[in-house]
Amino acid sequence: MSNEEIRNGADAAAEEETRESRNFIEQEIDKDLAEGVYTTVHTRFPPEPNGYLHIGHAKSILLNYGLAQEYGGKFNLRYDDTNPTKEDTEFVESIREDVTWLGADYEDRIFFASDYFQEMYEVAVKLIKKGKAYVSELTAEQMREYRGTLTEPGRNDPNRDRPVEENLDLFERMKNGEFADGERTLRARIDMSSGNINMRDPIIYRVAHMTHHNTGDKWCIYPMYDFAHPIEDAIEGITHSICTLEFEDHRPLYDWVVREAEYPHPPRQIEFAKMFLTNVVTGKRYIKKLVLDGIVDGWDDPRLVSISGLRRRGFTPESIRKFVDLCGVSKSNSSVDYAMLEYCIRDDLKIGCKRMLAVLDPIKLIIDNYPEDQVEYLDADNNLENPELGKRKIPFGRELWIERNDFMEVPPRKYYRLFPGNEVRLMYGYFVRCTGFDKDEDGNITAVHATYDPETKSGSGFTGRKVKGTIHWVYAGQAVPVEARLYENIIDEEKGVYNADGSLNLNPHSLTVCRAWAEPALQDVKPFERFQFVRNGYFCVDYKDSREGAPVFNRIVGLKSSFKLPKK
Structure with a gap:
């Protein structure tokens, strides 16, 4: 084998190793860029402002932002506020704060899906004119009956072949508020026999007479998520719409919407697994x-x-x-x-x-042979693993607070903290030996007594004897x-x-x-x-x-x- 063949083999192996170390989304983006499908990468995080974000959302935020950073692209924050029944400005503000705190920089690209309501309406009109959408009079219950099951095809809506002009008129009247909530819907005209139930003429607009947090009472018809989302992505120039696995079955509808809306550079949806935490x-x-x-x-x-x-x-x-x-x-x-x-x-x-030093469940430790009015200041490391944080002075005196579980009247085996006759080190301070304790009339221990050895001060170099236990404390006087x-x-x-x-x-x-x-x-x-x-x-x-x-x-x-x- 020639040197050139060896080098080529090594290069190929290195390239394969690099490819395998990249996650499947990166591999798909690499392929899109190499084939000229896109020339840049533009991602987004599109939360619905109907609650506070949780740790699972952090994965989506950081994944989308990280991909934009990795490829030198852009990242948008977009509120998917197409459902006025659940949304609130409180959630809008909390989401903005959370995304910023995580370090995902959307620069000035903060958008609201509701800002695109007019364009969504125009796309719906376009679909009606193309014979790809129609106004339905079926109730929600009837629609479920017509929809079919996973094993049985659906049945055509009685209004499916309504003339285009009639559909345009009815949709205009829906927009003008002539129908009550649920009385009319606009459905996409796709395929009622599709094996994917999402493609069986899904609803793309419904009537909802509600005040919207952003648009007020301007609209009384609102787009459904599966219709609105791909349009939002296309308007903003999103290249890769990264979403979670439950939307995998919705991808054909996503692609149908951007194709029928005839956007010149349609975005691509890629799904990844959610992050679940136990319990x-x-x-x-x-x-x-x-x-x-x-x-x-x-x-x-x-x-x-x-x-x-x-x-x-x-x-x-x-x-x-x-x-x-x-x-x-x-x-x-x-x-x-x-x-x-x-x-x-x-x-x-x-x-x-x-x-x-902080004592969470305190009990008094009295050092009987320590001068009653004396207070000294001991050196304490702020962090032994990080000398740059320096040292501080902490007060020490006759009466201290210690943790209640750092003393036992009758200790079990291998208990090395305070008990009658035992000696421990007070962190940053001295050795103390327990000499007794006080109880109240109910038998509860109220104070522990000890004596200290002045020669054992921390940092003095004392090596005369060793103790197995070290406990922390706080000077009661300060x-x-x-x-x-x-x-x-x-x-x-x-x-x-x-x-x-x-x-x-x-x-x-x-x-x-x-x-x-x-x-x-x-x-x-x-x-x-x-x-x-x-x-x-x-x-x-x-x-x-x-x-x-x-x-x-x-x-x-x-x-x-x-x-x-x-x-x-």
Whole structure:
């Protein structure tokens, strides 16, 4: 074999490896560009403004934006607001905020499908004139009867062969408000015997006398999604309409609309699998019920996987982008463990967060041999893994707060924290030995007593003896009261998401509120600041309920996890 043949073989192998490393959407786009079908890439994220976005939407946002970035193209944000019954300006604003927060830059390209109502109407008139659409008088129930089944063809609508001029007149009268809701519809004239039920003369316009959030009362007829969506894409010059798998059976109708509307550069629809998380609630109607029933305190409750809920809890855009990247792009539906999302936020925060002292379930520790009026300031590393974050001074004195579970009167085996006679290290401080404890009249432990060894101060180089346990603490004399909220899954994971009647299996312990004590530096903090509370997890300052000098901290995630990245 010649050197040239060897080189050609190596180049071919490298090209094949590169091709296989690209997801199937990238491969399709590469093919379209190579064959001259398109000369650029233009994508969009088209949410309906009828609720808050959730983690599944993040995949679509970042996928569409990422493709535009990869190919040097453009990315649009478009509100698919063709259904006035469910839409609200509150959702319009929340969606804009979520997309921006995730880092998907649509520049000045923010659009509303309702801005295209006139052109959609004109396309419908064009279809009527071509004999491709007709006005139907069938009720919804009759239409279901005529539609057929998966194994039986449908029957023609009695109005299917209505003359063009009559259809034009009726459609004009629909627009002018002469018919009640549901009294007339406009149907595409395609094929009632098609094996794809979506192609059996689908409704493309219906009468709905409702005020629209954007167009007011200008229209009383509204286009159906399957008709409107391809037109919106074509108007905006979208090249690749990336959507989820449930629209795969709708693709023939998408192609039919742009073809019959005679757009010169029709967009192409490509479907990918949704991202499902195990044991979480993403359905808008379920979340809406949780909000209305007062079980959560809004669409941004930190127990929800809405994007605003994740942001409020303390997740970062970087962690969500990493999560979406790890999930990948596929044509097969699968579920992802929520623990992988937690892994991503831990990985993002572990280097950049200061590690602070806060006691969530406090009990008093009294060091009886420490001078009563003395306060000293100890050196503490802000993050041992990131020296650039520097050090700080923390106060230390005779009375401290420690975690209640860091003391046991009668400990089990291999318990290395405080118990009578045992010695532990106070983080950044001294060795202390437990000498006793106080109880109230009900037998509850109210305080723990200890003595300290001045020679064992952290950083002094003391090597005389070792201890197995280290606990954290806060000096009671300067501790600040804070509220810490600990979250669990709002779903009872052992029972699954849904009850037999379709209601949610709610976890009664999804929120625990702690009246905690924290070191003084945690009093003056800003909303969305994130910290590691040593031994307790990562926390974020709640933007909604915190007040000046009285912060509320949401636990983002605990410190430990059994989750491991799957091997490649």
